[in-house]
Amino acid sequence: MNFKLFLISGFVLCFSSLKAQNVQFCFQTGYGFYDMSSAKVITTKSFEQLPFDAKIISNYPTYHYYQPMIKFIGKRTDFGFVYLFQTTGSRISAKDYSGEYRFDSKINCHSPGLIINQVINDYGIIKMGLYMQIGANFSAMKLNEYLQIDTISRSNDYKLSASSFYFEPGLHLVYPKDSWGIELNVGYYKEFLRTDYTGENNSIIPIKKSFNESDMWDGLRIGLTFTYTIPERDTSNKD
């Protein structure tokens, strides 16, 4: 996480020294429909092996993602830098008078990248465009198993991480209003060249083989982007 913050900060610092001209700050959020097939298998298998009655509360559901961006605005083509944060998880739960059992999973993905937009049509003030986003993924999975019987409890934690690349083609509609604007984004996120999910001491998650390269973060993403474009300064007076 420190490394990711450092990377994000690096981007920010680099572009903070650029000359403020046609620069747009954006913040996009929405829902990611994550595939997570192999991760769901972990939940299912664990659930099936429990000797007592329990329930799968959630199993990597559709969840929020967050994506701040800095873009450089052209007449019909924009490009810029993005930082994408995705998260989801699962829970198996059982609780009664004698104790409680939980098996929680949480997976986060930090993804710095580049984005380029191309306006393909205008409908009055509303513009419709295509975009392509590409970047790197740094995924971290945390597993926690917790058992409490009467006053005695026991908790086990596991941490796994993996890295990969992604690209996301999509369509967006832009509604600008003065310096502010709002966009509707629909894209398909595709992950590739992913490494194994490895834990501490390079241990690999036992069901590694079922983690193929296209079953984790892949999926549709729908979101809204709020933009603020820094007004262009009038330099003619200086001349």
Place this chain on the structure above:
Amino acid sequence: MNLLKTAFYTISFIALLMLSSCEYQTDKIYFKEVNKDVSQPDLTVNLNLNSDTIYIYSYSTIKLSLQLTNKTLYAVKFFLDGNEYPLANYSGDVNTYSFDINLTGEPVTKVRAEIYTSTGTGSIADKIGAESFIFKSKEWVLINVPDKPVITSEVIDGRLKISWTPIKSSLKSKYLISTSYHKDSTYNNWYIDSTYVGGQNYISLEIKDNDVSGYHAYSEINYPFPTVFIDNKDKFKVCWEKCKFYNNIAGYSCEIDNEVYNTKISDTTFVYKNGILGHYTYVTFGLLLKDYYKDNSKVRYYFSNAAYYPIDWAQKRRYIGGIFYPYTGNTFYFWSDDNGVGKLYKYSLDTKTYTSQVTSPSSYYSNYSVSPNNKYILYDNSGNLKLMATDGMINVKDFPIKNISPSGSYYGSNVSDLATIVYWNYVLKSLTVYDILNEKPICNIPFTDDYFHQGSISANGKYLFEPWTSTIYKIENNSYTKVWSYPNTTSKFKFYQFSPDMQTTIALYDGSTFYLKNCSDFSTLASFSLNNNEKVINVDFEKKKILTYNNLFFYVYSLADGKLLNSIRTSNYVNTRLFDDNIFMENVQLNLNDL
């Protein structure tokens, strides 16, 4: 521009804060209502501890078996003095748990058991075995008994009585007894064994308490079987001691030559009369059992030996070089080797004893001869002829053979009661009748043929018989006369023997007819036919009997009329003699009066 930078940093900072606080999160839990009011375990427990206080004698095994129908069994634990004791054995199919315990050094130990079952509530704790019903047993006291039980035995009224140290127990205990031959049980600390008759007997004793007390006793007793031996000095007799356990037997059993002879319980001997003369006869002896269990055998055989049938007159003297008989009396002689020294022994049928009379290097084949009425013994001793008077066994003559035969070879006849002999004289080619006492020839009977002639001289020295020509000569006044001769046939008579009396008769047998002739005129005193192929062994003129042999049988006939008197099975006929109503065959003797 400053405003722009300020705005940029502010937005970036807010974005980072938002990102780090927007991880996936859920607080939902699945709470299940569980009914804690469940039924009690349907548990039935059986322990092999049958009283509150138990005395432990040795290595003990405590067993717990249980039946549980409505719950799951989690654990069974034993505690000794409050400390959990490891289970030694578990048989899952019958739910039987056990552990072996050795209280050596511990005078008193308390033991209890705990059984853990599922509750059946279905709760998390129940399902993972962390919640259970506990059945706690009461506590038993185990007392170590350092003194081990001891088995003793004695013979009472013809039976075996076994006694042992009684077990310490508040309950009436049943002892299980196992011997080498059967099993039984009793509540007493003694037991009368009505099956034991002697010999090695392994006795094992235990209490039927599922091994909890560890009461075991073991003993090995061995009362010797009655001594048995074969006495064949007078008869073929099997002798034995009375069995100590006479109330446990029905009698005694002898198996001889594959025939079984059972006797009464009061008997201590058995005389066997159906044997084969000279046969080395095997005897197996045993006790007839009253009750028989384990080996399902009615007879407990324990003795086996063999002896010559029927009488071994020599008694363990196995090497007898030769036996030399007179025609009369009840004394004969035999030569035997005694630790490398040849000796001539005199044997008396009256006393059934023999005495060593003469130490002689001569072996039996050195022409021993006993005069018909037992007055002299003549023998060849390393080139010397020795004449011994049987009365006192004194040498009366000893001279070199070369004195009468220049070649040194002596082919002589029997010696008469007058110490005369007849021998083949090579130089003169004649039969020479010789007076040993006076060391002078009496007469010579010349022969013109080239055959080797021999002769037999009568007891009184007056007659001699030459078998080749079947001629009887009369010796009188230092000359001879031919009494009778069988014409045209050589070796007519396969058997010939003078009588020892003064009347002098001769017995002749030509292979089919037996003759008794008067020597003076060759008149026939008696004649009768014998079966063909019978071999006449000898004639006992005193008892007036003839001994013959044919096909593994001896036959005894009357000398008077040839009547068959006895038929006796035999194993052979080597060195056999009918003498004083006994058949002697080397070391074996059969008294005809015992038949």
